[in-house]
Amino acid sequence: MVEPLIRSSEAVEYESVAAADGLRKGVLIDEGDGAPNFAIRRFVLEPGAEVPKHTNDVEHEQYVLEGAYTVGIDDEEYTVSAGDALLVPAGTVHWYRNEGDQPGAFLCAVPNGDDTIELTE
Amino acid sequence: MVEPLIRSSEAVEYESVAAADGLRKGVLIDEGDGAPNFAIRRFVLEPGAEVPKHTNDVEHEQYVLEGAYTVGIDDEEYTVSAGDALLVPAGTVHWYRNEGDQPGAFLCAVPNGDDTIELTE
Numbered sequence: 001m002v003e004p005l006i007r008s009s010e011a012v013e014y015e016s017v018a019a020a021d022g023l024r025k026g027v028l029i030d031e032g033d034g035a036p037n038f039a040i041r042r043f044v045l046e047p048g049a050e051v052p053k054h055t056n057d058v059e060h061e062q063y064v065l066e067g068a069y070t071v072g073i074d075d076e077e078y079t080v081s082a083g084d085a086l087l088v089p090a091g092t093v094h095w096y097r098n099e100g101d102q103p104g105a106f107l108c109a110v111p112n113g114d115d116t117i118e119l120t121e
Numbered sequence: 122m123v124e125p126l127i128r129s130s131e132a133v134e135y136e137s138v139a140a141a142d143g144l145r146k147g148v149l150i151d152e153g154d155g156a157p158n159f160a161i162r163r164f165v166l167e168p169g170a171e172v173p174k175h176t177n178d179v180e181h182e183q184y185v186l187e188g189a190y191t192v193g194i195d196d197e198e199y200t201v202s203a204g205d206a207l208l209v210p211a212g213t214v215h216w217y218r219n220e221g222d223q224p225g226a227f228l229c230a231v232p233n234g235d236d237t238i239e240l241t242e
Contacts, residue, residue, distance in 0.1 A: 002180070002208070002210035002211075003210070004194040004195065004207075004208060004209055004210060004213055004215075005206075005207065005208040006192070006194075006199050006201060006205060006206075006207050007205065007206045007207075008204070008205050009202075009203070009204025009205055009206075012204075012206070028182075028184060028206035029182050029206050029207075029208045033208055034208070034210070035180065035182060035208060036180060036211075036232075037158065037159060037180070037232045038158060038159045038182065038230060038232070039182075040182050040184060040206065040230060042184075059123070059156065059157060059158070061149075061150050061156060061159065061160075061161050061230070063149060063161060063163075063228055065186070071127070073125040073127075074125065078127050080127060081130075082130070083129070083130025083133075084127060084128065084129050084130055085126075085127075085128045085130075085133070085149035085150050085161065086125075086126065086127050086128075086150075087123070087125060087126040087150045087154055087155070087156060088125055089123035089124070089125060089155070090123075090157075092125055094125075107184055107228060109159060109161060109182070109230050111157075111158045111159070
């Protein structure tokens with residue numbers, strides 16, 4: 001039996017992400033809360049943040065919450081800003097860079113289960 | 122082979138939702154885009170919007186994007202505001218009401234597959 005949950009923004013704990021300078025991650029809802037299929041997390045990309053080229057075993061569905069920053073997928077770079085949505089398929093090389101002077105933030109949903117992050121540079 | 126996708130906020134199409142006055146729904150990413158496991162949608166709750174008590178066959182994981190509004194789950198009502206996250210388990214009675222003078226907006230993720238919406242009042 002899964003219980004309903006309301007988690008206020010103040011109750012979300014953020015941690016640094018290894019190998020990604022200036023990236024912070026907060027879990028909003030995941031398996032630990034009883035979520036049966038997928039998790040939603042909020043990431044903050046500080047000005048100057050760089051997340052190197054990598055792949056994941058699982059897809060990402062993302063929504064840009066704040067700011068504007070660079071996302072690379074395969075061989076292309078894009079500038080995304082608040083309101084844009086992204087699908088990064090499993091196994092696809094991707095990276096992030098915030099060259100602005102304002103933080104960027106995005107929501108990232110992933111399926112439950114194990115994920116391996118592989119750096120590709 | 123799933124292709125990467127970036128959907129700008131301007132490219133999202135919104136439609137009214139039957140039986141829910143003042144609620145609009147825009148699909149950000151779903152099965153039609155090749156998303157293998159779940160969809161993300163953005164909902165706008167206009168001032169005065171009322172979404173009646175109902176259940177869904179699937180869980181919702183939500184993130185409040187804008188404004189403040191009332192969410193009812195089971196027998197309780199809560200005021201949520203931007204930054205809050207919610208887990209509404211499958212089969213749980215829930216409803217929404219925006220009594221403010223500003224629109225509310227939230228992201229709602231659901232697993233792929235059929236969903237039946239059942240009104241409970």
